[in-house]
Structure formats: C-alpha cells, structure tokens
Amino acid sequence: PTRILSGVQPSGKLHLGNYFGAIRQHIALQNTGECFYFIADYHSMTTLQDPTARLANTRDVALDYLALGLDPNKATFYRQSDVPEVCELAWIFSTVCNMGLLERAVSYKDKLDKGLEPNVGLFSYPVLMAADILILRSHLVPVGKDQVQHIEITRDLADRFNRVYNREIFPLPEYRLDAESRIPGTDGEKMSKSYGNTIEIFAEGKPLSKTVMGIVTDSAKLEDPKNPETCTVFALYSLFATPLEREQLADRYRAGGMGYGEAKKALLGQIEAYFEEAREKRKSLVRDPGYVEEVLRVGAKKAREVAKVTLELVREATGFIARP
Numbered sequence: 230p231t232r233i234l235s236g237v238q239p240s241g242k243l244h245l246g247n248y249f250g251a252i253r254q255h256i257a258l259q260n261t262g263e264c265f266y267f268i269a270d271y272h273s274m275t276t277l278q279d280p281t282a283r284l285a286n287t288r289d290v291a292l293d294y295l296a297l298g299l300d301p302n303k304a305t306f307y308r309q310s311d312v313p314e315v316c317e318l319a320w321i322f323s324t325v326c327n328m329g330l331l332e333r334a335v336s337y338k339d340k341l342d343k344g345l346e347p348n349v350g351l352f353s354y355p356v357l358m359a360a361d362i363l364i365l366r367s368h369l370v371p372v373g374k375d376q377v378q379h380i381e382i383t384r385d386l387a388d389r390f391n392r393v394y395n396r397e398i399f400p401l402p403e404y405r406l407d408a409e410s411r412i413p414g415t416d417g418e419k420m421s422k423s424y425g426n427t428i429e430i431f432a433e434g435k436p437l438s439k440t441v442m443g444i445v446t447d448s449a450k451l452e453d454p455k456n457p458e459t460c461t462v463f464a465l466y467s468l469f470a471t472p473l474e475r476e477q478l479a480d481r482y483r484a485g486g487m488g489y490g491e492a493k494k495a496l497l498g499q500i501e502a503y504f505e506e507a508r509e510k511r512k513s514l515v516r517d518p519g520y521v522e523e524v525l526r527v528g529a530k531k532a533r534e535v536a537k538v539t540l541e542l543v544r545e546a547t548g549f550i551a552r553p
C-alpha cells in the first residue's frame with residue numbers, strides 16, 4: 230500500500246496556510262493509504278528556543294489536528310522526538326548530502342531574507358526532513374508548495390544513498406499538493422508561523438477580527454472599482470466561499486462602492502462558520518488531555534517499530550554491526 234507521511238512544526242499556532250495547504254489533504258488522505266502524521270518538534274528548534282512555548286505549541290498542534298478530523302484509528306499520529314531513530318538517520322544522510330544541495334534551498338534563503346538568524350540546524354533542515362520521510366520509507370508526502378524543493382532534496386538523498394551503498398532501501402517519494410498550495414498571509418507574503426502574518430485556525434472573537442481587519446490592502450478609495458485577483462482578502466475569501474458567493478463578491482469589487490472593510494467582514498463570517506464544528510470539538514478535547522497523550526504514545530510506538538527496521542537495514546548496508 231501507499232505509505233503517506235507529513236508533519237507540521239510546533240513553531241507557533243496553526244494557521245489557514247497550514248490548513249488549506251497541508252492539513253486538509255492530510256485528513257482527506259487518511260481514508261486512502263497508510264498515513265503517518267507527526268508533530269515536528271525537533272524541526273521547531275531551528276527557529277524557536279523557548280521550551281515553554283514548544284511544549285504549549287506541541288499540545289496545541291495535537292489538539293488542532295484531532296479537532297480538525299485526524300482519526301487515530303486511521304492515521305498514525307506521533308511526535309517526531311519520540312522516534313529518535315530519525316536523528317540517527319539524519320546524520321547518515323548528511324554524509325551523502327552535498328553542501329550545494331542545501332545551499333540552493335529556497336526556504337532557507339527566504340528565512341534569511343526575513344531576518345532570521347540562521348543556525349546549522351536551519352541550514353540542514355532538509356536533511357532531517359528527508360530522514361522523517363525515509364525512516365518510514367514513505368511514498369507520498371502531502372505538503373504546501375514551499376516544501377516541494379525539500380521533497381526533491383529527499384528524492385536526491387534517497388537515490389544517492391541507494392547508489393553509494395548499492396542497496397534499494399529507500400523509495401523515491403513524491404510530493405502531493407492541494408489545489409490551494411500557497412496561501413498568502415495578512416501582508417500578502419506566504420503565510421508562515423515565523424513571519425507573524427498568520428490568521429490562526431482556532432482564533433476567535435476580538436483577536437480573530439483584529440487580525441482579519443488588519444489584512445493589508447491597496448489604497449483604493451471606497452468608490453473605486455477594485456481588482457479581486459490581486460487582493461489578499463479576496464484570495465482568502467475564495468478558500469471558504471461557494472463559487473456563487475465568490476463571483477458575487479468579485480462583481481462587487483469590480484463595480485466600486487464597496488470598501489475593503491466590508492470584504493474583510495465577509496471573510497470573517499466565512500472563517501467563523503467554517504471552523505465552528507472543529508472549535509467545539511477542540512473544546513471537548515481540551516478537557517481530556519489523557520486521551521491526547523495516549524494517541525501520541527500509541528502513534529510513536531507504531532512509527533518507531535517501522536523506524537527501527539529501516540535503521541537496521543541502513544546500518545547493515547553502511548558497515549555497522551547489529552547493536553547488542
């Protein structure tokens with residue numbers, strides 16, 4: 230069967246980009262293949278060095294996923310750090326990875342451009358990601374567009390390892406994109422936890438309306454006709470609206486006489502309605518922390534069983550003896 234794997238970093242609160250780019254596919258795919266989804270807590274160390282925040286975010290990501298429809302009976306859900314074999318494989322991959330491969334990584338360069346101070350971990354992030362994917366010998370990786378290059382690096386490393394050590398241990402995984410693969414943030418750039426431009430999935434009330442009303446638009450006056458195609462508010466509205474609602478709002482943009490404030494209010498209404506059920510589910514999950522921990526514990530055990538087998542194959546292929 231096809232093995233499907235993906236992860237999200239607990240580097241902040243989950244947002245509309247994570248949902249429409251990745252999580253929606255993750256939930257939909259759990260009815261199709263053998264799915265493994267994980268909370269990438271070791272990855273989050275590349276940009277987040279606050280232990281209290283990491284613990285809180287990790288808990289939040291777990292609650293969010295379960296509230297959004299991850300079914301632990303269908304998908305294996307675990308914390309990356311509960312499968313330490315991943316780090317061992319990452320080391321091994323780093324020794325077959327050319328520097329140039331990582332130097333060309335666009336996501337790394339983007340984070341530098343945004344002023345993040347890079348550490349070696351941020352630079353070698355794609356190597357750890359390759360290990361996440363390949364330790365379970367996964368075939369398909371549903372992600373957002375920003376991760377496509379990282380999957381290509383993963384394929385390169387799998388192929389290179391197989392050739393250097395003359396074994397067919399790793400499949401060459403494919404990526405999978407949702408129709409909406411790059412969601413803009415409140416500033417029009419890619420929505421990212423680490424860019425401070427997110428609309429959180431589970432925000433509500435005042436904080437949510439404040440964020441939505443703060444989306445950056447151009448300076449067209451109320452009476453001016455406006456272009457929906459270049460407007461972040463419209464792009465986000467389109468994620469939720471029916472085709473008819475979408476066309477109706479587009480017509481109002483083009484006609485003039487509608488301010489951006491009104492479009493933002495329409496977007497706000499859509500967000501609130503869309504996630505209402507998940508919000509209720511989340512509130513009931515919060516009351517049962519033992520359940521969430523148990524899901525992650527069982528998930529880690531399953532993932533680890535597979536990981537151990539892969540690592541033994543790798544160690545044998547690379548000239549190590551079985552551990553005592």
Ligand code: ATP
Nearest residue numbers: 238240246250251372373410411412420421422423
């Ligand atoms: P960070 O800023 O810490 O990198 P992030 O917001 O980019 O956080 P990740 O945890 O790195 O989130 O990514 C989780 C998943 O969400 C990945 O599959 C990624 O491709 C997807 N994703 C993130 N941002 C967007 C976006 N703006 N549009 C579509 N998909 C996205």
Ligand code: MG
Nearest residue numbers: 238375421422
């Ligand atoms: Mg990211």
